Amino acid sequence: MLTRRTLLGSALTLPALPLVGLPRTDLLNFRLMREGSPIGTHVLRFRPDPDGVTIRIAVDIAVRFGPFVLYRYKLRGEEVWQNGRCVQASSTTDDDGTPQFMRAIRRAEGLRVEGSGIVPYVAPANAMIASHWNDAELQGPWINLQNGKLLYPRVKAIGPDPVRLANSIRTPASCFSITGPAQIRIWYTPSSTWTGLVFTAKDGSQVRYERVT
Numbered sequence: 411m412l413t414r415r416t417l418l419g420s421a422l423t424l425p426a427l428p429l430v431g432l433p434r435t436d437l438l439n440f441r442l443m444r445e446g447s448p449i450g451t452h453v454l455r456f457r458p459d460p461d462g463v464t465i466r467i468a469v470d471i472a473v474r475f476g477p478f479v480l481y482r483y484k485l486r487g488e489e490v491w492q493n494g495r496c497v498q499a500s501s502t503t504d505d506d507g508t509p510q511f512m513r514a515i516r517r518a519e520g521l522r523v524e525g526s527g528i529v530p531y532v533a534p535a536n537a538m539i540a541s542h543w544n545d546a547e548l549q550g551p552w553i554n555l556q557n558g559k560l561l562y563p564r565v566k567a568i569g570p571d572p573v574r575l576a577n578s579i580r581t582p583a584s585c586f587s588i589t590g591p592a593q594i595r596i597w598y599t600p601s602s603t604w605t606g607l608v609f610t611a612k613d614g615s616q617v618r619y620e621r622v623t
Contacts, residue, residue, distance in 0.1 A: 432456060432463065432543075432603075433456065433543075433603050434603075435623065436455060436456045436457065436458075437453070437454070437455055437456070437623050438453070438454040438456075438543060438603075438604060438621070438623070439451070439452075439453050439454075439621070439622040439623040440452040440453070440576075440607075440619040440620060440621050440622065441576055441619075441620050441622055442471060442617055442618070442619060442620075443617070443618045443619075443620055444473065444611070444615055444616070444617050444618075445615055445616070449471055449472060449473050449474075449617070450469070450470050450471035450472060450483070451468075451469070451470055452467075452468075452469045452619060453467070453468045453469075454466070454467050454541070454543055455468075459490075459492070461492050461493055462490065462491040462492040462493060462494075462497075463491050464488065464489070464490050464491075465488065465489040465490075465491075465541065465543065466486075466487070466488050467485065467486070467487035467488065467489075467501070467541055467555070468485070468486055468487075469483065469484065469485040470483070470484055471483035471484075481506050482504070482506055482507075483503070483504070483505055483506060484503065484504045485501055485502070485503045485504075485555070485556060486501065486502055486503075487499070487500065487501030487502075487541065487555050488500055488501070489539055489541060495516065496514070496516070496521065496538070496539060497515070497516040498513075498514060498515045498516065499512070499513070499514040499539045499553075499555070500512065500513045500514070501555050501556060503556045503557075505556070509526075510525070510526040510556050510557045511525060511526055511557070511558075512524070512525035512526070512553070512554065512555060512556065512557055512558035513525065513558070514533070514539065514553060514558070517532075519532050520532040520533060520535065521533040521537070521553075523553055523558045523560070524558060525554070525557045525558020525559065526556075526557040526558065527557065528557065528558050528559055531560065533551070533553055533560065534550065534551055534560075536549060536550030536551065537550055537551040537552065537553050537560065538550060538551075538552060538553065539552075539553050539555055540552035540553060540554055540555055540561065540592075541555050542596060542604050542607065543604045545598045545602045545604070548565045548586055549565075551563075552591075552592075559591075561590070561591040561592065562590060562591070563588045563589065563590045563591060563592055564588070564589045564590045565586055565587070565588055566586065566587045566589075567584070567585075567586055568584070568585035568586060568587055568595070569584060569585065570582070570583075570584055570585075571583060571584065571585035571597065573585070573597040573605055573606035573621075574606070574620065575605070575606075575620060575621050575622075576620040576621060576622045581599065581605060582599065582600060583597040583598060583599050583600075583605050583606060584597065584598055584600075585597050586598075592609070593609060593610050594607060594608065594609040594610075595607065595608045595609075605621050606618075606619055606620070606621060607619040
């Protein structure tokens with residue numbers, strides 16, 4: 411996630427979506443590997459609520475050369491889901507010294523989004539916050555968690571492709587190729603739990619997410 415991630419859409423109603431992809435524990439924890447070396451972590455914590463779930467997201471990256479930090483990235487985000495719908499989301503990001511933000515809140519007309527350098531908009535009914543834990547995001551536009559931009563990725567199902575975890579064990583999963591504004595491959599288990607990701611950084615290196623828990 412070194413460089414991750416106005417269009418206006420409107421919807422009077424947003425269909426409730428099943429909360430597939432929730433892990434069996436309250437935690438999804440990934441380590442980020444670049445050219446065989448660890449560079450950071452991406453952690454999602456899930457807190458059940460009476461009518462939904464709150465997801466807290468923390469991404470920390472530091473690319474080093476010896477004692478020197480060449481690149482640093484920090485994101486803190488939150489999503490709140492009620493009755494199968496995202497009712498609000500927010501994030502703050504320090505992208506190597508450049509601050510960014512996004513905020514989204516559900517209004518009568520739909521999910522209203524604002525963020526860094528964008529004109530506020532009402533998201534299309536099928537748009538999802540691109541935090542990856544919910545594989546329903548493969549079915550429509552993305553709302554960039556870092557800056558609120560509306561993205562239209564192209565998704566291609568690759569098929570069954572066991573993915574390697576941090577402990578080197580391979581677990582059954584299906585792979586999807588994402589092109590367009592993002593260039594990534596992402597893996598979900600048969601129960602729709604996010605379990606792996608690879609993306610190409612600006613310098614051409616590959617960054618791999620290896621799931622720890």
